[in-house]
Amino acid sequence: MKIAIQGTLGSYHHQAAIEFFTNQNLDLNKLDSFSKVAKSIHTEESEFGIMAIENSIAGTLLPNYRLITRYNLKIVGEVYLPIHHQFMVHPEADWESITEVHSHPMALLQCDKFLEKNSHFKIFESSDTASTAKLIADKNLKNIGAIASKLSAEIYGLKILQPDIQNIYKNSTRFFVLKKNASAPDSFSKVSLKFSTSHEKGALVNVLNEISNLDINMKKIQSVPIVDEPWQYAFHVDLELDFDRKLELLLERIRPKTTSLEILGCYQNAVDPIVDVKAYPTSLETIN
Numbered sequence: 001m002k003i004a005i006q007g008t009l010g011s012y013h014h015q016a017a018i019e020f021f022t023n024q025n026l027d028l029n030k031l032d033s034f035s036k037v038a039k040s041i042h043t044e045e046s047e048f049g050i051m052a053i054e055n056s057i058a059g060t061l062l063p064n065y066r067l068i069t070r071y072n073l074k075i076v077g078e079v080y081l082p083i084h085h086q087f088m089v090h091p092e093a094d095w096e097s098i099t100e101v102h103s104h105p106m107a108l109l110q111c112d113k114f115l116e117k118n119s120h121f122k123i124f125e126s127s128d129t130a131s132t133a134k135l136i137a138d139k140n141l142k143n144i145g146a147i148a149s150k151l152s153a154e155i156y157g158l159k160i161l162q163p164d165i166q167n168i169y170k171n172s173t174r175f176f177v178l179k180k181n182a183s184a185p186d187s188f189s190k191v192s193l194k195f196s197t198s199h200e201k202g203a204l205v206n207v208l209n210e211i212s213n214l215d216i217n218m219k220k221i222q223s224v225p226i227v228d229e230p231w232q233y234a235f236h237v238d239l240e241l242d243f244d245r246k247l248e249l250l251l252e253r254i255r256p257k258t259t260s261l262e263i264l265g266c267y268q269n270a271v272d273p274i275v276d277v278k279a280y281p282t283s284l285e286t287i288n
């Protein structure tokens with residue numbers, strides 16, 4: 001079972017794969033871009049793929065919705081992973097020797113308070129957090145700091161100069177588990193839909209009212225531009241279902257109110273550990 005991930009060993013995608021496929025032997029296809037992950041699932045080079053879709057600090061990875069559409073992928077699961085970024089350097093380096101900081105653009109966004117505080121660092125975007133940690137170790141770079149996971153520091157033998165540098169302690173990324181083809185499983189508690197409506201007054205609210213009338217909890221709504229129809233939007237919604245049959249009812253009611261409607265996936269609703277107040281106290285700010 002080959003699983004495509006964005007990034008290398010120690011990346012957050014690697015950790016999301018471990019989390020989702022617990023106790024299974026992971027045959028990872030480590031790729032350096034989200035589009036390569038999508039393509040690898042589409043061509044069936046990989047059976048599954050993991051793709052970050054939103055982060056609690058930095059927001060949605062909008063281009064990833066486009067990739068799901070372009071490669072006609074299905075969502076078969078989700079993972080919420082608490083993200084704790086560490087500022088790490090070569091074991092022989094120190095604050096004084098560091099002139100650059102490298103990381104994945106989403107990780108840089110999540111640590112922008114740290115970067116503002118250390119504004120003398122030149123900032124560089126990399127393909128993933130772990131590959132920068134690997135580069136520092138492989139090439140003995142003593143002027144570059146990486147923003148990456150604790151697992152990356154362990155794998156590549158780097159020294160952590162400052163732990164938990166994300167803007168707030170509670171930071172989490174949601175990942176989709178994707179497949180080329182998938183039919184609805186026997187039971188599921190979440191569904192992701194994509195629809196568009198006409199440009200008429202109340203068109204969107206009419207659809208949303210049907211969701212509310214069925215007492216369905218909408219966990220997320222995201223508008224995504226339709227590339228070949230300027231200023232038209234597709235809406236992606238993630239809905240929590242207390243029983244599966246509600247989906248049929250909902251589709252029946254909203255189909256006449258939409259101009260296109262597609263099920264992107266039916267899967268189990270995952271719990272985000274950071275909403276557990278005991279494990280993640282609300283007031284703990286790391287950077288002020």
Ligand SMILES: O=C(O)C(=O)C[C@]1(C(=O)O)C=C[C@@H](O)C=C1
Binds near residue numbers: 011
């Ligand atoms: O660079 C990594 O380690 C990744 O797994 C990518 C990624 C992302 O795409 O958002 C995953 C989780 C974090 O939000 C930061 C970066």
